[in-house]
Amino acid sequence: MDRIDAYPSHEYQGYKLRPGKPLPFGATLVPGGINFSIYSSAATSCTLVLFRKREQEPFVEIPFVKEFRIGDVFAMTVFGLDWEEIEYGYRMDGPWNPEDGYRFDNTKILMDPYAKLIGGREVWGVQPDWNNNYQHRGRLVADDFDWEHDQPLEKAIEDLVIYEMHVRSFTAHESSGANARKRGTFAAIIDKIPYLKALGVNCVEFLPVYEFDEFENSKINPDTGEQLYNYWGYSTVGFFAPKAGYASTGKFNMQVDEFKNLVKLLHANDIEVMLDVVFNHTAEGNERGPYISFRGLDNKTYYMLTPQGYYFNFSGTGNTLNCNHPIVRGMVLDCLRYWASEYHIDGFRFDLASILGRDQFGAPLSNPPLLEQLAYDPILAHCKLIAEAWDAGGLYQVGSFPAYNRWAEWNGKYRDSVRKFVKGETGLIGDIAQRIQGSPDLYASRGPTASVNFITAHDGFTLMDLVSYNEKHNLANGENNNDGANDNNSWNCGWEGETTDAGINALRRQQIKNFAVLMMVSQGIPMILMGDEVGRTQYGNNNTFCHDNELNWMDWTQTEKNYDLLRFFQRIIAFRHQHPILRNRYFLSHSDYLGIGVPDISFHGTQPWQPNWSDGTARTLAFMLNGDYARGGTVRDDTLYVAMNMFWDAVWFTVPELPAGMRWHIAANTGVPSPHDIWDAGSEPLLDDQRGFLLGGRSVIILVGR
Amino acid sequence: MAFSATLEVINDIAKINLVGELDASVANDFRIKIEEAAAQKVKKLVLLLQELKYMSSAGLRTLVFAKQKMGSGVTIYLVGATEDVSEPIHDTGFHHSVIMLETYDPEVIEK
Numbered sequence: 057m058d059r060i061d062a063y064p065s066h067e068y069q070g071y072k073l074r075p076g077k078p079l080p081f082g083a084t085l086v087p088g089g090i091n092f093s094i095y096s097s098a099a100t101s102c103t104l105v106l107f108r109k110r111e112q113e114p115f116v117e118i119p120f121v122k123e124f125r126i127g128d129v130f131a132m133t134v135f136g137l138d139w140e141e142i143e144y145g146y147r148m149d150g151p152w153n154p155e156d157g158y159r160f161d162n163t164k165i166l167m168d169p170y171a172k173l174i175g176g177r178e179v180w181g182v183q184p185d186w187n188n189n190y191q192h193r194g195r196l197v198a199d200d201f202d203w204e205h206d207q208p209l210e211k212a213i214e215d216l217v218i219y220e221m222h223v224r225s226f227t228a229h230e231s232s233g234a235n236a237r238k239r240g241t242f243a244a245i246i247d248k249i250p251y252l253k254a255l256g257v258n259c260v261e262f263l264p265v266y267e268f269d270e271f272e273n274s275k276i277n278p279d280t281g282e283q284l285y286n287y288w289g290y291s292t293v294g295f296f297a298p299k300a301g302y303a304s305t306g307k308f309n310m311q312v313d314e315f316k317n318l319v320k321l322l323h324a325n326d327i328e329v330m331l332d333v334v335f336n337h338t339a340e341g342n343e344r345g346p347y348i349s350f351r352g353l354d355n356k357t358y359y360m361l362t363p364q365g366y367y368f369n370f371s372g373t374g375n376t377l378n379c380n381h382p383i384v385r386g387m388v389l390d391c392l393r394y395w396a397s398e399y400h401i402d403g404f405r406f407d408l409a410s411i412l413g414r415d416q417f418g419a420p421l422s423n424p425p426l427l428e429q430l431a432y433d434p435i436l437a438h439c440k441l442i443a444e445a446w447d448a449g450g451l452y453q454v455g456s457f458p459a460y461n462r463w464a465e466w467n468g469k470y471r472d473s474v475r476k477f478v479k480g481e482t483g484l485i486g487d488i489a490q491r492i493q494g495s496p497d498l499y500a501s502r503g504p505t506a507s508v509n510f511i512t513a514h515d516g517f518t519l520m521d522l523v524s525y526n527e528k529h530n531l532a533n534g535e536n537n538n539d540g541a542n543d544n545n546s547w548n549c550g551w552e553g554e555t556t557d558a559g560i561n562a563l564r565r566q567q568i569k570n571f572a573v574l575m576m577v578s579q580g581i582p583m584i585l586m587g588d589e590v591g592r593t594q595y596g597n598n599n600t601f602c603h604d605n606e607l608n609w610m611d612w613t614q615t616e617k618n619y620d621l622l623r624f625f626q627r628i629i630a631f632r633h634q635h636p637i638l639r640n641r642y643f644l645s646h647s648d649y650l651g652i653g654v655p656d657i658s659f660h661g662t663q664p665w666q667p668n669w670s671d672g673t674a675r676t677l678a679f680m681l682n683g684d685y686a687r688g689g690t691v692r693d694d695t696l697y698v699a700m701n702m703f704w705d706a707v708w709f710t711v712p713e714l715p716a717g718m719r720w721h722i723a724a725n726t727g728v729p730s731p732h733d734i735w736d737a738g739s740e741p742l743l744d745d746q747r748g749f750l751l752g753g754r755s756v757i758i759l760v761g762r
Numbered sequence: 763m764a765f766s767a768t769l770e771v772i773n774d775i776a777k778i779n780l781v782g783e784l785d786a787s788v789a790n791d792f793r794i795k796i797e798e799a800a801a802q803k804v805k806k807l808v809l810l811l812q813e814l815k816y817m818s819s820a821g822l823r824t825l826v827f828a829k830q831k832m833g834s835g836v837t838i839y840l841v842g843a844t845e846d847v848s849e850p851i852h853d854t855g856f857h858h859s860v861i862m863l864e865t866y867d868p869e870v871i872e873k
Contacts, residue, residue, distance in 0.1 A: 138786065140786055140789075140819065140820045140823065141786045141820070198823060198826075200823075200826050200827075200830065202826070202829065202855075202856075202858075202859055237849065238849075238853070241853070242853075243852070243853035303853070304849070304850070304853045305819075305822075305850045305853045305854055308818060308819040308822060308850050309819040310819050310822060310850060310853070310854050313822075313854035313855065313856075314853050314854050314855075316855075317853070317854055317855030320855065321855070
C-alpha cells in the first residue's frame with residue numbers, strides 16, 4: 057500500500073501538491089515528489105519558481121497557499137517533477153524598508169540557501185548570460201554515490217602535515233600533464249595523488265570549494281587587458297554545493313560525484329581532506345550587490361546590519377553573515393554536518409573565524425554559541441576545527457580564540473616570529489623557543505595541537521617569494537599596488553626578484569630549507585602552501601586572489617628544475633613522520649619525569665645547556681628532544697638535537713654529551729648543498745667530531761642521537 | 763540521433779545495446795531495460811556502448827541505478843565506450859564499480 061503522504065491534496069495549473077514537511081530545509085526527494093522548504097521570518101508570501109534546466113523562463117510558478125506555511129517556514133510537496141531536469145528558485149514578497157533591514161523584491165528569483173547542486177556556472181571561466189534573471193540556480197542531487205567502505209580517516213591531529221591547495225591552480229598549468237578538458241578539476245587532482253604521497257603530506261586543505269562565482273567583481277586589468285576573476289573563491293554563493301566549475305563533469309551536473317570520488321581516493325591513500333569554509337560573508341556584497349539568495353529571503357536575519365540598515369563589513373568584502381543568529385547558526389551547523397556526513401570531510405578551516413564569535417551587532421562574545429555548538433556537535437565530533445583567529449574588523453584572537461578545548465588556530469604569531477628569526481632579526485630566541493614547543497605561551501591550557509604552524513599560506517608571499525622580495529609587487533591586480541599586506545617580514549637575500557646571481561639563489565634555497573626544517577621540528581601541526589616545496593613563485597605578488605594564470609598555477613616543470621627543494625621537503629616531512637618526539641599532543645615539560653637524567657626538552661646555546669636568553673643580539677639557539685619522552689613517554693624515539701644559526705657567519709656549537717654507546721648523526725644540514733643537505737633514515741652520516749661542529753651562516757642542523 | 767536500448771539475454775548474461783544519445787528524455791527507456799534484465803536473475807550485465815554518442819547526467823545516473831539494481835553479485839561490463847562517454851565515467855569514479863572493455867571479449871565475459 058502506498059503511503060498516504062504520497063497523495064496530493066491540492067492542485068495548481070495541473071501540478072499536484074500537498075502541504076510539505078518544514079524540515080529539513082531545502083529541496084528533498086520524497087515518495088512521488090519533491091518537498092520544498094524555505095525559511096523567511098518576514099516574507100508575506102512565497103512562490104516556488106520552476107525551470108527546465110538552463111531555460112531562461114520558468115515553466116511554472118506555484119504560490120505557497122496559506123496552509124503550506126507553518127511558523128516562518130514555507131513548505132510544499134510538488135508531485136510528478138523530473139528532479140534531474142528541473143531548476144528551482146523562489147520569489148519572496150514582503151516589505152521594502154532598508155532602514156529597518158527589509159529588502160524584499162518579488163521581481164528577483166532567489167536561490168535556496170540549502171541548494172545541494174547549483175547551476176549557472178557549470179564550466180569554469182565561461183562568460184555567463186548576464187541577461188538571465190536567475191544566475192545561480194538551485195538543483196537537486198541524488199545521494200547515491202558508492203562510497204564502498206570509505207569513512208573519514210580520523211587521524212590524530214598532531215600527526216597531520218597539511219598541504220594548502222587551490223583546486224584549479226594545482227593542475228591548470230599544461231605542465232600538469234592533464235588533458236585540456238580535465239585541467240584544473242577535481243578529477244585531475246586524482247592523477248597527482250602519487251605526488252602528494254611522495255611528498256609525505258597526509259591532509260589536503262582545499263581553498264573554497266563551495267559554489268562561488270568566478271565572475272563576481274571580475275574586471276579587465278586596464279594595464280594588461282587581462283581578465284581578472286574572483287579566483288580564489290572566498291565569496292560563497294551556496295554553502296551546500298560544490299563548485300561546478302571545478303569539475304570536469306560540471307557540464308553533466310556530476311560535480312558531486314566527482315568531488316566525492318576525489319575524497320574517496322584521497323582517503324584510500326591515507327590523505328585527509330579539509331575544507332576552507334567561508335561563513336563570514338556571502339557573494340551578495342553590500343547595498344549595491346546582487347540578489348542571489350539571503351538578501352531577498354530574509355536580509356535582516358542573515359546579515360549583520362547597522363542601526364541604519366547598512367551592512368556591517370567585518371569581512372572586508374561588503375557584508376557580514378549574522379552567524380550567531382539562531383537561524384543562521386542552524387544553517388552553518390546543517391552545512392557542516394552535511395559535508396562531514398555526505399562528503400566524508402575530515403575537517404574544516406574557518407576563514408576569518410573571529411567573525412563567528414561576534415554578536416548580531418558585531419560585538420565579540422565571550423561565549424559564542426556557534427563556536428560552542430560546533431565544538432560539541434555529535435556529528436562533527438571527530439572533525440578537525442581550525443580557526444583563522446582574526447577578522448577584517450580588527451579582532452585578533454590568536455591564542456585567545458574561544459576554543460572549548462576543541463578548536464585549533466592558524467598561528468599567525470608562529471608565522472611572524474619564524475619569518476623574522478630566519479631573516480636574521482635579533483631579540484627573538486625566547487619567542488622562537490615558544491614557537492618550537494607549540495606556543496605554550498599562547499595555548500597553555502590547550503596543548504600544541506591548538507597551533508597550526510605555517511610560514512606561508514594563500515594570503516601573502518609564497519616561500520620562494522618570501523626570500524626573493526622585500527616588497528610586494530601587486531600591480532597586476534589592477535589596484536595600484538595598494539592591495540595585499542605590507543608587513544611581510546620578507547628578505548630578498550640581496551636582490552629584488554629573480555636573479556642569475558648564483559650566491560643569492562643558493563642563499564634563497566638555503567633559507568627555504570631553514571623554514572622547512574623549523575616547521576617540521578616544531579610541536580604543533582605544520583601546514584605547507586601548495587608549490588612551496590618546488591619553489592613556486594608569484595613574482596612578488598602577495599595577493600593573487602584574481603589571477604587565473606601562472607601567478608597562481610603550479611608549474612610542474614619546477615619539480616625537476618627545483619628538484620633539490622622537492623627532495624628536501626620530501627625528506628624533512630618523512631623525518632617528522634619518523635620521529636614521534638616531534639608530534640606530542642601535550643606540551644613538553646622541561647622536567648626529568650622519567651628519572652633518566654635529562655628532561656624531555658632542553659635548550660642550548662653555542663655551548664650545551666647555556667641558551668643565550670639574556671643576549672638581545674643572539675641569533676643562535678639549539679634544543680634537544682630526548683626520545684624517551686616521545687608521546688609523553690609512551691613511545692621510544694631517538695634523541696634529536698637541532699641547532700639554528702641565523703647569524704650570517706659560521707658559528708661553532710658544542711653539543712650535549714650523549715649516554716655511553718650513543719653517537720650523534722647528521723640528519724640534515726641546510727648549510728650544505730644538495731644532496732648532502734638531508735639524509736634518509738638509517739643513512740645519516742656520523743658527526744665527525746662528537747664534541748661539536750661548525751655550523752655555517754644562516755643554517756640549521758639536525759642531529760640524531762642513537 | 764534517436765536513442766534505442768535493446769536487451770538480449772543468453773544464459774546468465776544480459777546484453778543491452780545502447781545506440782544514439784542517452785539523455786534525460788530517454789533515460790527511462792534504459793532504466794526499464796535494466797529492470798527487465800534484473801528480473802531475469804542474470805549474473806553478468808553487458809552494456810554495449812560502441813554506438814552511444816553521448817550520455818548526459820541522467821544517463822550516468824542510470825548506470826549507478828544499474829549497479830544498485832543488479833546487486834553486488836552481478837558483474838557489469840561497459841564495452842566500447844567512446845571518449846565522450848568514458849571520460850565522465852572515469853572522472854566520477856564509476857569505473858571502479860564496473861569492468862570497462864574496449865571491445866567485446868568473449869574470453870573475458872563469457873567464461
